[in-house]
Amino acid sequence: MTTQSPLLDAMSIRKRFGGFVALDAVDIAIRPGERVGLIGPNGSGKSTLVNCLSGAISSDTGTIRFDGRAIERLPAHQRTRLGIVRTFQIPLPFTSMTVIGNLTIPLRFAARHHAVGGTTNDVEQALLILEDVGLRDKAHEPSAGLTQVELRKLELARAVAARPKLLIADETMAGLSNSEVDEIILLLFKLNEQGIAIIMIEHIMRAVMAFSQRAIVLVAGKKIADDTTDVVINNAEVVRAYLGE
Amino acid sequence: MVTFNLLINAVVTGILLGGFYAAVTIGVTIAFGMLDIVNIAHPVFIIMGSFVAYIVNRHFGFDPILTVIVAAPLFFLLGIAIFRFYYAAFESSGKGSLRGLAFFFGIMFVIEVTLLLAFGVDYRLVQTSYIGPNIGFAHIDLPLRMVVPFVGSMALVSGLYIFFGHTFIGRAIMAVAQDEFALSLMAVDTVAVKQLAFGVAIATAGIAGGFLIVIQPVDPSLGREYIGRVFAICVLGGLGSITGTVIAALILGVVETITSTIFGPSWAPAVSFAALLLTLAIRPSGIMGR
Amino acid sequence: MRRIPSWIWPVLVALFILALSRVVKNEYYMFAGYVVLQYIVLASAWNILGGYSGYVNFGSAAFFGIGAYGAVVLDKLWQPPLVVAIVFGGIVASLVGLVTAYLTLRLRGVFFAIATLALAIVLQTLVMNWDFVGGPLGYYSVRPDSIAGFPSYVNYLFVIMLGLALIAVLVARAIELSFIGRGLAAIRDNELAAECCGVPTLRLKVFATMVSGGLMGMAGAPFPYYITYLDPNSAFSLAYGINSIAMPLIGGMTHWIGPVIGAVLLAVIQQVATVTISSELNLMIVGVLLISFITLAPNGIVGLFERYRQKRQRRLST
Ligand SMILES: Nc1ncnc2c1ncn2[C@@H]1O[C@H](COP(=O)(O)OP(=O)(O)OP(=O)(O)O)[C@@H](O)[C@H]1O
Numbered sequence: 060m061t062t063q064s065p066l067l068d069a070m071s072i073r074k075r076f077g078g079f080v081a082l083d084a085v086d087i088a089i090r091p092g093e094r095v096g097l098i099g100p101n102g103s104g105k106s107t108l109v110n111c112l113s114g115a116i117s118s119d120t121g122t123i124r125f126d127g128r129a130i131e132r133l134p135a136h137q138r139t140r141l142g143i144v145r146t147f148q149i150p151l152p153f154t155s156m157t158v159i160g161n162l163t164i165p166l167r168f169a170a171r172h173h174a175v176g177g178t179t180n181d182v183e184q185a186l187l188i189l190e191d192v193g194l195r196d197k198a199h200e201p202s203a204g205l206t207q208v209e210l211r212k213l214e215l216a217r218a219v220a221a222r223p224k225l226l227i228a229d230e231t232m233a234g235l236s237n238s239e240v241d242e243i244i245l246l247l248f249k250l251n252e253q254g255i256a257i258i259m260i261e262h263i264m265r266a267v268m269a270f271s272q273r274a275i276v277l278v279a280g281k282k283i284a285d286d287t288t289d290v291v292i293n294n295a296e297v298v299r300a301y302l303g304e
Numbered sequence: 305m306v307t308f309n310l311l312i313n314a315v316v317t318g319i320l321l322g323g324f325y326a327a328v329t330i331g332v333t334i335a336f337g338m339l340d341i342v343n344i345a346h347p348v349f350i351i352m353g354s355f356v357a358y359i360v361n362r363h364f365g366f367d368p369i370l371t372v373i374v375a376a377p378l379f380f381l382l383g384i385a386i387f388r389f390y391y392a393a394f395e396s397s398g399k400g401s402l403r404g405l406a407f408f409f410g411i412m413f414v415i416e417v418t419l420l421l422a423f424g425v426d427y428r429l430v431q432t433s434y435i436g437p438n439i440g441f442a443h444i445d446l447p448l449r450m451v452v453p454f455v456g457s458m459a460l461v462s463g464l465y466i467f468f469g470h471t472f473i474g475r476a477i478m479a480v481a482q483d484e485f486a487l488s489l490m491a492v493d494t495v496a497v498k499q500l501a502f503g504v505a506i507a508t509a510g511i512a513g514g515f516l517i518v519i520q521p522v523d524p525s526l527g528r529e530y531i532g533r534v535f536a537i538c539v540l541g542g543l544g545s546i547t548g549t550v551i552a553a554l555i556l557g558v559v560e561t562i563t564s565t566i567f568g569p570s571w572a573p574a575v576s577f578a579a580l581l582l583t584l585a586i587r588p589s590g591i592m593g594r
Numbered sequence: 595m596r597r598i599p600s601w602i603w604p605v606l607v608a609l610f611i612l613a614l615s616r617v618v619k620n621e622y623y624m625f626a627g628y629v630v631l632q633y634i635v636l637a638s639a640w641n642i643l644g645g646y647s648g649y650v651n652f653g654s655a656a657f658f659g660i661g662a663y664g665a666v667v668l669d670k671l672w673q674p675p676l677v678v679a680i681v682f683g684g685i686v687a688s689l690v691g692l693v694t695a696y697l698t699l700r701l702r703g704v705f706f707a708i709a710t711l712a713l714a715i716v717l718q719t720l721v722m723n724w725d726f727v728g729g730p731l732g733y734y735s736v737r738p739d740s741i742a743g744f745p746s747y748v749n750y751l752f753v754i755m756l757g758l759a760l761i762a763v764l765v766a767r768a769i770e771l772s773f774i775g776r777g778l779a780a781i782r783d784n785e786l787a788a789e790c791c792g793v794p795t796l797r798l799k800v801f802a803t804m805v806s807g808g809l810m811g812m813a814g815a816p817f818p819y820y821i822t823y824l825d826p827n828s829a830f831s832l833a834y835g836i837n838s839i840a841m842p843l844i845g846g847m848t849h850w851i852g853p854v855i856g857a858v859l860l861a862v863i864q865q866v867a868t869v870t871i872s873s874e875l876n877l878m879i880v881g882v883l884l885i886s887f888i889t890l891a892p893n894g895i896v897g898l899f900e901r902y903r904q905k906r907q908r909r910l911s912t
């Protein structure tokens with residue numbers, strides 16, 4: 060590990076739903092510009108961790124620092140404005156709006172808060188982002204009419220429009236074809252080159268292997284591994300969690 | 305002057321009243337708490353029950369409470385019909401909440417005005433042997449017209465408690481309330497289950513209407529006074545918990561009667577609103593919530 | 595065609611009606627017109643929260659009644675000019691909106707709806723118990739026989755309400771077209787997604803509630819002078835509640851013109867019905883229309899019109 064101070068530093072995040080412990084004292088730290096894969100079996104708490112980090116739900120205990128600030132008490136929209144942006148595993152589009160209309164919301168409400176003196180207007184920026192995810196020709200269509208795959212791309216485009224410093228992509232590639240997976244991976248690399256740190260949550264191991272420098276493994280709400288991707292996938296415990304029984 | 309005696313009487317009357325409130329609210333606990341259907345027209349179905357009891361009592365001299373128990377299946381069918389309509393129009397399309405609320409608001413007005421056109425603005429009452437006499441012991445006077453509805457309400461609520469906890473259908477409803485999606489995966493017809501539960505909810509409204517007209521004279525717009533009350537109790541009781549509903553109803557009944565004893569009866573409606581706001585502000589999950 | 599800004603149309607219509615009010619001598623039209631205008635304010639105000647953000651307010655009567663009784667309080671104290679009473683009613687109503695919204699809007703939307711429904715009833719109770727404003731007996735406001743520059747006091751009230759209607763429509767329109775309106779639309783579509791896109795959802799909802807409630811309070815302030823005898827039942831009548839929901843729903847909630855269309859339509863029907871049949875039947879009509887529209891034409895008249903236009907366009911293009 061380098062000595063660079065982390066962009067995100069979350070410590071002992073705990074979350075219970077009733078009697079069920081969904082997250083059990085999870086620590087997670089992300090350096091600026093890092094590419095991290097977050098993996099784990101279904102129901103292991105990955106999305107719950109995203110929810111706690113992004114402020115969609117509040118964790119029971121734990122501290123979260125982002126860019127040197129304590130943010131665990133901030134509402135979600137302020138965290139988004141600071142630069143933690145997430146996508147939803149089940150796409151939640153603004154159905155009354157067009158595709159481009161969906162992007163103008165984060166452009167207006169989040170990006171303006173830290174955009175670096177961009178000269179282009181919202182519509183141009185939105186079109187550039189749509190170009191990147193391959194939705195350019197759908198820009199003016201109602202988002203209600205999109206296919207599942209298109210909705211996932213829109214979800215990603217909308218997150219990018221918020222101008223993240225840390226992008227958390229929650230299973231963006233589920234249901235995509237092989238070539239589409241490659242496109243998204245390329246896009247994520249491109250975003251990463253612009254300096255955006257990325258947490259990729261994915262069941263498609265090929266994508267995780269290709270993309271991430273580091274992998275974190277959650278099993279039943281506990282972090283069981285956190286190391287470079289090669290080391291993690293050869294870790295016995297991880298193999299057991301995935302292939303065992 | 306509020307004497308100790310008066311206070312004891314107020315508490316006892318409040319418990320009787322609160323028991324009755326449990327019957328009034330239990331249908332909302334089912335519809336709102338378990339099925340997530342915000343039936344704000346519930347009180348007006350109660351008033352319908354009162355008028356059914358009134359008509360039958362007036363023309364045939366039947367007992368109002370027995371009447372509504374006999375009429376309960378009709379209310380059950382009415383509930384089923386309304387649920388079907390509601391489901392087809394709103395819930396199946398997913399965009400339910402705002403329009404569903406407005407729908408029940410409209411239903412509330414249509415029924416209220418229909419009653420108003422049919423019966424006028426006058427207060428209606430029923431005649432039975434237990435309206436009038438008191439039973440008393442020590443320094444406490446218990447009017448029978450409150451004791452009988454209290455006993456009836458407790459029987460109704462206990463019956464529902466057993467129904468939801470110990471019968472197959474009741475447990476199916478509870479399961480749908482917990483996790484509709486999981487149940488639909490197990491090939492349970494969740495719509496049919498919800499329809500049935502809503503029918504039960506409206507049936508309890510009809511029965512509560514019989515209790516209501518024993519306790520006090522009823523006019524078509526009386527239901528409005530009960531809107532704040534039933535939702536305050538339902539929320540305070542923890543949305544969907546029968547035990548919670550009963551406890552909350554008893555609390556509200558006692559606080560209301562004490563308030564009327566001390567400040568005068570015209571302040572009673574303010575109690576439920578204060579209870580509602582306080583619950584939402586301090587503990588939105590209610591007394592029984594986790 | 596795009597040269598003329600669209601806010602000009604409401605202004606022109608208002609000016610036209612103002613001119614008409616100078617010509618028309620029959621006071622009945624002023625009386626009836628006042629009610630229609632009052633409903634334009636209530637419906638447009640309701641729509642700012644209900645239509646744009648999807649949060650149902652059942653308590654229009656509460657905010658309206660606050661305005662009306664605010665005016666009564668001022669009238670008893672020092673009889674200020676009507677405009678002062680209107681501003682006062684607006685401020686108090688929006689403060690009540692602030693508290694209600696802040697306490698309930700952090701939770702699920704239905705709690706807000708239920709709280710507003712109960713709010714109307716509890717405020718009525720409070721006023722019933724408040725002897726200063728007459729309690730259940732109500733309050734007679736003495737209105738001046740005439741007022742400088744106006745043919746009659748009723749004409750004056752009409753013009754005031756015309757001004758309020760114009761303000762309400764322009765405010766609703768401005769919000770709809772601004773980034774606030776975009777944020778409210780995002781909340782309506784999906785609140786969690788909106789919040790995670792940086793939309794300060796709580797702040798926008800509270801803001802919308804305050805503006806909406808404030809406008810309703812302003813609409814209520816001239817009411818004591820309009821009916822001269824105000825009692826709690828007329829100030830907090832649930833008719834305001836159902837009308838201000840039914841009008842936007844029937845007219846169409848996504849465009850500022852929708853509530854105006856709905857208000858004119860329903861208010862005129864009711865004015866005619868009051869004269870020809872009973873006033874109970876009024877509410878019946880509104881209730882039945884409300885139920886039919888939300889089940890059959892959920893996007894209201896504006897929605898029907900748009901569908902027709904799209905169909906025609908498609909036919910023309912093939
Ligand atoms: N709001 C909630 N209430 C109750 N339980 C919840 C809630 N959200 C999540 N859970 C439970 O927490 C556990 C973790 O869920 P989570 O969605 O975080 O898993 P995940 O790792 O994202 O799974 P997947 O790979 O399927 O997306 C699951 O058992 C889930 O049922």
Ligand SMILES: [Mg+2]
Pocket residue numbers: 105106107148229
């Ligand atoms: Mg997940």
